[in-house]
Amino acid sequence: MAKSIIDISMALDSLTPEWPGDTPFSYRLSVTKEQSGSVNIGELKSSTHIGTHIDAPFHYDENGLKTDELPLDVYLTTAQVMDVSGQQRVMLDDLDELVQGVNAVLLKTAAWQDRSAFPGAWPVFDPAIAEWMKDQSVRLLGVDVPSVDPETSKELPMHHAMNRNQRFILEGIVLDDVAAGVYQLAALPLKIRGGEGSPVRAVLYKE
Numbered sequence: 001m002a003k004s005i006i007d008i009s010m011a012l013d014s015l016t017p018e019w020p021g022d023t024p025f026s027y028r029l030s031v032t033k034e035q036s037g038s039v040n041i042g043e044l045k046s047s048t049h050i051g052t053h054i055d056a057p058f059h060y061d062e063n064g065l066k067t068d069e070l071p072l073d074v075y076l077t078t079a080q081v082m083d084v085s086g087q088q089r090v091m092l093d094d095l096d097e098l099v100q101g102v103n104a105v106l107l108k109t110a111a112w113q114d115r116s117a118f119p120g121a122w123p124v125f126d127p128a129i130a131e132w133m134k135d136q137s138v139r140l141l142g143v144d145v146p147s148v149d150p151e152t153s154k155e156l157p158m159h160h161a162m163n164r165n166q167r168f169i170l171e172g173i174v175l176d177d178v179a180a181g182v183y184q185l186a187a188l189p190l191k192i193r194g195g196e197g198s199p200v201r202a203v204l205y206k207e
């Protein structure tokens with residue numbers, strides 16, 4: 001039977017809101033079929049931290065893993081979507097009971113409704129979640145907002161708590177129409193050598 005696939009990725013185009021001050025996404029044809037006589041050729045320019053993307057630990061740790069060094073099984077795994085909408089602070093107590101065999105937790109805050117604009121604010125995530133993830137062997141945290149820390153944070157407590165516990169981060173997923181529950185997740189980073197992040201095509205499916 002054909003898999004039913006739920007796309008939880010943001011579309012990338014010139015209107016996709018970038019992190020304030022960062023490089024926007026742009027795509028253009030650098031060579032047209034008419035010019036080449038055979039094919040259209042595209043050219044990309046973008047921040048790596050735009051839309052739906054993963055953070056490599058090197059994003060916030062000089063000694064952290066780079067994009068091409070990331071373990072791929074983290075991003076191709078069983079995931080549990082949990083609805084934490086309505087909270088300003090997402091604490092451990094707000095999480096659903098973890099289903100056995102789940103290796104990724106995706107948090108639906110519903111705080112980023114208008115994806116055509118960068119959100120003014122989003123919930124704060126309790127760094128205790130990172131310790132809990134390690135205890136539970138959950139290796140990936142996905143959030144439906146631009147970052148696991150607030151926009152103005154320089155200390156990045158949640159990013160560092162995740163890194164201390166060897167947990168991985170997926171940001172900017174779209175969960176508005178996704179019910180809480182268990183799914184298969186695929187969100188593989190590009191093999192960018194030496195990189196600190198990567199856009200991903202993130203999907204959920206049921207086996």
Ligand SMILES: N[C@@H](CC(=O)c1ccccc1NC=O)C(=O)O
Nearest residue numbers: 019021022049055146147148171
């Ligand atoms: N932490 C955010 C990105 C981020 O913080 C950022 C992205 C682009 C330019 C500046 C940034 N942070 C500056 O303090 C993220 O992980 O996507």
Ligand SMILES: [Zn+2]
Nearest residue numbers: 049054055171
């Ligand atoms: Zn990021």
Ligand SMILES: [Zn+2]
Nearest residue numbers: 055147148171
């Ligand atoms: Zn981040």
